[in-house]
Amino acid sequence: MNTNAPPAAAGLAPRPPEGQRAVIRQLATLSWPIIGLNLMNVLALAVDTAFCGRLPDATTALTALGYSTQLLFLLLVGMMGLTVGTVAVVARAHGARDRELVDHALRQGAQLSVLLGLVAGVLGNVIAAPFVRALGGSEPVVETATAYLRPMLLATALPYLNILLGAVLRGVGNTRLAFQIALLINGLNALFNYMLVLGRLGAPSLGVEGAAYGTILAYAIGVAAMITALRRGREPALTLRLRPVAFDRPMIGQLLRIGWPAAADMVLVNAAFLSIVAMLGGIDQVAVAAHGVGLRVQALAFVPGMAIAQATAALTGQALGARTPERVRLVARAGVLLCLSVMSVLALILFVFDAHILAIFEIDPTGPLGQYALTWMHALGAGMPIAGVHTALVGVLQGAGATMVPLRINVVASALQVPASWLLGIGLGMGPFGVWISFPLSFFLRTALSARAVARHKWGGP
Secondary structure, eight states, X not given: OOOOOOGGGTTOOOOOHHHXXXXXXXXXXXXXXXXXXHHHHHHHHHHHHHHHTTSTTHHHHHXXXXXXXXXXXXXXXXXXXXXXXXXXXXXXXXXXXXXXHHHHHHHHHHHHHHHHHHHHHHHHHHHHHHHHHHTTOOHHHHHHHHHHHHHHHHXXXXXXXXXXXXXXXXXXXXOHHHHHHHHHHHHHHHHHHHHHHHTXXXXXXXXXXXXXXXXXXXXXXXXXXXXXXXXXXXXXXXXXXXXXXXXXXXXXXHHHHHHXXXXXXXXXHHHHHHHHHHHHHHHOHHHHXXXXXXXXXXXXXXXXXXXXXXXXXXXXXXXXXXXXXXXHHHHHHHHHHHHHHHHHHHHHHHHHTHHHHHHHTTOOTTSHHHHHHHHHHHHHHHHHHHHHHHHHHHHHHHHXXXXXXHHHHHHHHHHHHHHHHHIIIIISOOHHHHHHHHHHHHHHHHHHHHHHHHHHSOTTOO
16 A cells, blocks of 8 residues: 555545444444543542642652652563563454464463563662752752652562553453453552551551552552453453463564664653753743643643544454454554544643643642643643544554554654754744744654555555
8 A cells, every 4th residue: 555645534535434433343342442442541640649749748748659650660661672572463463363472472472571670679679769859959859769769660560561451352352351450459449548648447557658658568469469460351352361371482572673762662651751851941940830830731631532543453464364354444544533632622621721721730720830821731632533533543564563563653754843942942032932932843744654654555455
């Protein structure tokens, strides 16, 4: 396939509306539990923050949690790359009805996720204190952060295994079970945090360290429930075997070869955001605070689009495994249409209810912080529809295992976005607005490049 169709169609030829509607329904059905799952992941951090914010020295506790979260996200990069690679392999094997390969990829991926969790735990404990100090944490903050991170990092294999099992389920088209387990984990996390952070229901008050133990207990029960469900056949397309086997180097190599560009992509995105924070800090510290508020809004606003992209990746892999290129075209168009529609609605909400959203954070929209936050939210909203199209197209490429393509696109776009942020915000004196407006502008380039890549991809190949 090699055509110069417009981006909205992603280079895909028109198809019968009946088939397109069926694929859109399937994609929507697959997406909504992923949306719920991703929201649960965002809310899990909010629960820890909410209870630690009620401690006597809340400022130190929350600052320590902020630094700790940055380290946990940094260490998660490798795991997210493994997840992308595993979904691509499992989805294609499932589409080809190769049950043996599905189970083999599950077993190898699960073992590798546990190994990555152990490595991250050891490495994280070594660098935790220096990392927090390097970010500017005071000694009381460093002490509090390490008290939280030590148990969390030692148990990293639990959330990593939970992420991997959820990804494999997504690859075979089952997103509900992972969502149900996420509900269980979040409910238990809230209960255990209430008990161990604040010392309620007869439990000791362990402060920030209690938040770590509460989260660990919740994940331990959740992973046990997931394993039990899979062992009892809750998903007929999977067979989970607990007996360890030797690592299959070709399989591990395939998972990492597909996944590492996605991990590198995450690193690049985070580096670009750090550069933006540095620019804003040089202009006005209040703008940095507003940017922090905007990132929380962004984390929630982009959840549906990312979920649709993940579902699109799974269906793309299944279609390629079944050697049905016509279905890939339907899946790609469905992903674009759903992402564009959902992200456009969310963008409209950001514009119409902007002041109400700030009220959730108890921010006065007429003050300096509120004015900056509104500017950032409006810039974010302006870019969301086109960002939705790009996100869906990246899902198609990841599902095809073509993860190097999004990485190349991000390298090009970031190489232009970061200088443009400086030029608009500082060079031309537009201030924080100039820095932020480069975000939606960059997505026009990203979308054009990703649409061209999808249009040029040879979907009829193996």
